[in-house]
Amino acid sequence: MFAARRFTTAIPRVVAGRQAASFHSTRPAFVQVGDAIPDLEVLVENSPGNKVNLAKELQGKGLIVGVPAAFSPACSSTHVPGYISHPKLKDAGKVFVVAVNDPFVMKAWAESLDPEGKSGVRFLGDPSGKFTEALDLTFDSTAIFGNKRSKRYALVAENGKVKEVYVEPDNTGVNVSAANKVLG
Template sequence: MAFRLALRRGPSAFSPASASASFAARRFFHATPRAFVKVGEPIPNLEVLQEGSPGNKVNLAQEFEAANGVIVGVPAAFSGACSEKHIPSYIQSPKLRDAGRVFVVSVNDAFVMKAWGDQLDPTHESGIRFLADPAGEFTKALDLGFDAPAIFGGMRAKRYALVVEDGKVKSVHVEPDNTGTNVSMADKVLG
């Protein structure tokens, strides 16, 4: 491209340094990875999440068209921190009722997520819905996945919480180490 521009401007406009700088700038621009979901972005409009069984598809963009709430992402159903700390912090939070719709999303299958939800909230009184992202498509759309083959067998979601208002992300709480429980617990997210 720099070479073509230089030819249009005349032979004196082209220099190897300008061409090199142009190519380097273009390469840097395209090589920069996208940062994860940001405040103000809409929830991805995807019908890839599953609730209870593979045939029951859920689109969170549609769920948040007329409601506000929270999406809580976890690395794995039934894992220690997820089952003993993270999700119980939401189930037991006195501010849960005021949070709006609350969804727990994990890169797991629908049957595992249903069983996990039944174990954590057997009466379903909390109103929290447990959604499977079996192929990780929703997680990838948010750019909140990480590879963990040695621990989880493959790509998983970082531990996060997204507060959603009017179909857009109002606040982002992503654990800096992907799996910790410092910034995405209910007391930090719901206040």
């Protein structure tokens, strides 16, 4: 199972002109180059019974595009369509769009963005958010979506490992993880 890495930082305190005991804070570090793709049976495609394990699927070349929500404006108008229509999409290997949504919503979204399925992009739901949590790419979007959601990201994978990481610094923007930046 995938274990998130942690950084520990010692912050010295100065009391009455001398250094006191160090204070340690720990913060999670999101997925990094070289990490294994989480080996989990929690992603679903088209129906709850159709489990997809990306650690097994991505033994060759591939790409995972993480989005905050199916049918949301930026996801539907620019981010995912940018990948679907990109001329270098076929060179990326297997391509998956993952969102903290149920499989029925993801299926309907796939049909709305790629009605004939010609792009080969597969849309996966992460209903429990466990895959996204394993990558340490969740953020609290309760005010907008009602729960924790995925940061917007793209991960280039090869042989079950993360080769390149593109995570939006503001969680939801479409810049760093845009198809033209990831695919060239």
